Amino acid sequence: MTIIVPFEPTSESTLPVLQRAKLDSAVCILPLLQHRIPGGFPSPADDYVEKELDLNSYLVRNKAATYFFRVIGNSMTGAHIHDGDMLVVDRSVEPKHGHIVLAVINNEYTVKRLYACNGVIELHAENPAYPPIRLREHEELQVWGVVVGTVARFIV
């Protein structure tokens, strides 16, 4: 119920005294219990309740630096990356030898394994049908980010 208090300006800067509202017995009956209380023994698991599992926390290490890409092609099937999969790419990870990376080649994003040993830098496919990409001496390899996971959904 809305209580309306008439405002009477007074010379003093005090608030008007609130009059006690008349109780309307028909309105004031409230259910004693707002919630059902189970009659049985309290659940022993109550103290052990934790947040449910969240795939984001499993796949994403750094939200501000993580981006998703969709895979087209079969050159990485040996690394369990298939056509149509979703790549989880983290730009805050420093690319190292052996990482699967997203590189920019001919203005396209390409997913490959980074081979960086003894001054040789190559991008290796994980499928014998695709030869490695070798960088010539003056060429600069642009790594956009490091692939930290993949997600796949199956048709059901």
Add this chain to the structure above:
Amino acid sequence: MGSGSGDGSTFYRIIMSTGIIPVSRPLFALVDVNNFYVSCERAFNPNLINRPVVVLSNNDGCAVARSNEVKALGVKMGTPWFQLKDLAKQHGIVALSSNYTLYGDMSNRVMSILRDFSPHVEVYSIDECFLGLQGLQSLWPIPTGIGHKIRHRIRQWTTLPVCVGIGATKTLAKLANHIAKKQPAFHGVCDFSTMSYEQYEALLSTIDAGEVWGVGRQLNLHLNAAGIKTVQALRDTPPAWLRANFGVVIERLGYELRGISCLALEEVLAPKKQIISSRSFGQLIDHLTELSESVASHTSSAAEKLRRQNSVCNAIQVFIRTNPFREQEKQYSNCMTVPLPNASSDTRLLVRAALFGLKRIYRPGYAYKKAGVILTGIDSAAVHQESLFTLHGADDRSARLMKVLDQLNQRYGRETVSVFSVGSNKSWSMQRESMSPCYTTKWQDVPIAYAH
């Protein structure tokens, strides 16, 4: 600034004698993304790198963001696209419609990275942010260091290039940012607090007073007439004179330039006192039905914003106008403020009030270009004045319904549930002919990684 070494030693003596831990002086950084919209577009489209790119405003009207290549061609901010078409063909300028979904997501990433650097953050606009650096000396003994780290990390994590300006006041930080952007020698970080006195004075004496934050075109003309042409001259003008001639706001600006901080960080956004939702139509429309749909849709989105800040409004203004640039056509523009029976944030009540007003100002036979609404008399939902009579759209039932409406629209996309038939073919909606995909917010739009 640079002459502070003397101050430093006296300060040191005071510490020795009293043993009081010094309270750090305020220090601010302004971080600003370079050519923000263009940089966001380039983040996911390597073809745009090193090419001239412009991003166009709503309805692809005029250039609102320009890459450096386009700036070098002399294209000014806000140039209408139709005037640019020849130049674009000649130089291969790529024009893109604005993709605010993408820019919003990239902005959130930048701001969340900045929150890792300082607990005091004021998001000033979609691409600008003030940081309070006071109290961080033990982590970053030289402020320039934090500037370079911020720049490097944002570049690495988001691809976006930023410039950082550092100064004792927000006005100085903003000025330093301007210098960092214009003078490549600074490598994107200009730090007034560690600059030598000579370099600082030399810089201030070469920069136009009009570049100072808060000095508009009119004021700059007045200052120039009074012989105040550079930032240095403006700083050395007595604040009392500034107050006498231009008022307290400019006096404060004078103090800020002298390194006395008058503008505090606004870390918490104050609720808006007025909410406007309007847009130009993709094509001219003349029917009341279509105008009504547009007004209802604008009212819905304004009401949603109103509820998001836990406010109610007391009146709604609806306005319509024809295209003033088509001088050959009949012109008409009108507006009407409709007071509400009681303060409310219920979309249904607001739409009814807006359409009531629209019907009264609508005149047939005109080609309308723009319509919109303004919510005014905004109060907090918690403290608004109650009415004696039955409340319209301000009771519990209404609040619950609006909550469900907002949740549905948030979860399943905008206008999943709407009040008033918002038609499926919106001839009045925005024209966005060449909008990039929403790379970071829609699964069907994520960029492609080739494995071939």
